Amino acid sequence: MSTLAHDGVTMVGRQLRRVRNSPGLAVLAQLMPVNMLLFFGYVFGSALAMPGAEYRSFLVPGLLVATAAGGVMxxxxxxxxxxxRGVMDRFRTMPLSPAAVPLGQAVADLVVTAIGTVPLLLVGLAVGWRVQGPAPAAVAAVGLLLLFRFACTTVGILLGLLTRSEEAAGQLGASSFVLPLLSNAYIPTGNLPHWLRTLAEWNPISALTTALRDLFGNAPVPADSAWPVAHPVAGSVAWSTVLIAVCLPLAVRRYRRC
Known part of the structure; x- marks a missing residue:
């Protein structure tokens, strides 16, 4: 365990230096939700039944979760x-714990995400979003958000280790953008066709988005929803736990073999 901790810290430092030296992807990932908040909040907000300011409060938790889901990409x-590029080959020649490489990448991504979320929160506050729930609930919401980001990153690491090329990874990663669209991140699902509503409510993003809206005090839990949305905190923890429990060991196993 001490070897894993030491090697994990080393890998975290390596990943953070990597982001510092090539910040383009991280900056793009953080600027996109801000742009979407301004666009959706002021353009689409006026077209929905709820007033624009209320829609922006509804939208901010969804964009926070969409940003967390970007960990897949x-x-x-x-x-x-x-x-x-042969980096994994070099790692395997070193006396490193196999679990330290994917864990280090996921933890470093978590640090970058925690820092990068601040601009979105500040813009959200500027356009009218407020935390209306108690402080402990808001802290729990942030914890759920970071747990889900970690889970999504482990999914992405596994898929990245399985891809045949960087180009294939880029194309597959970009397609993950559709996941928040098939959820309640941007619009309420109550008026969707039954089959589409069911699909959206069993999307892990919907459970976490509902949990954040409830814990931040922005919107109540909708009635007559699928189990993950009707019990959003438990659903969010369950989805994240399952994704980590499945994908992290598989990523370590794939790293040993690739």
């Missing part, structure tokens, strides 16, 4: 880049 691209 980031994790995939970075893991594929290391794999196909």
């Amino acid at each position: 980031t994790g995939m691209f970075q893991a594929a880049q290391d794999t196909h």
Whole structure:
């Protein structure tokens, strides 16, 4: 365990230096939600039944979760880049714990995400979003958000290790953008066709978005929803736990073999 901790810290430092030297992907990932908040909040907000300011309060938690889900794309691209440029081969020649490499990447991504979320929160406050729930609930919301980001990053790392090229990873990662669109991140799902509503409510993003809206005090839990949305905190923890429990061991196993 001490070897894993030491090697993990080393890998975290390596990943943070990597982001510092090539910040483009991280900056793009953080600027996109801000642009979407301004666009959706002021353009689409006026077209929905709820007033614009209320929609922006509804939208901010969804964009926070969409940003967390972006860990799939980031994790995939970075893991594929290391794999196909021979970095993973060099790591395997070193006396490193196999689990330290994917864990280090995921933890470093978590640090970058925690810092990068601040601009979105500040813009959200500027356009009218407020934390209306108690402080402990808001802290729990942030914890759930970071847990989900970690889970999404482990999914991305596994997929990145499985891809055949960097280009394939980039194309597959970009397609993950559709996941928030098939959820309640941007619009309420109550008026969707039954089959589409069911699909959206079993999307892990919907459970976490509902949990954040409830914990921040921005919107109540909708009635007559699928189990993950009707019990959003438990659903969010369950989804994140399952994704980590499945994908992290598989990523370590794939790293040993790739």
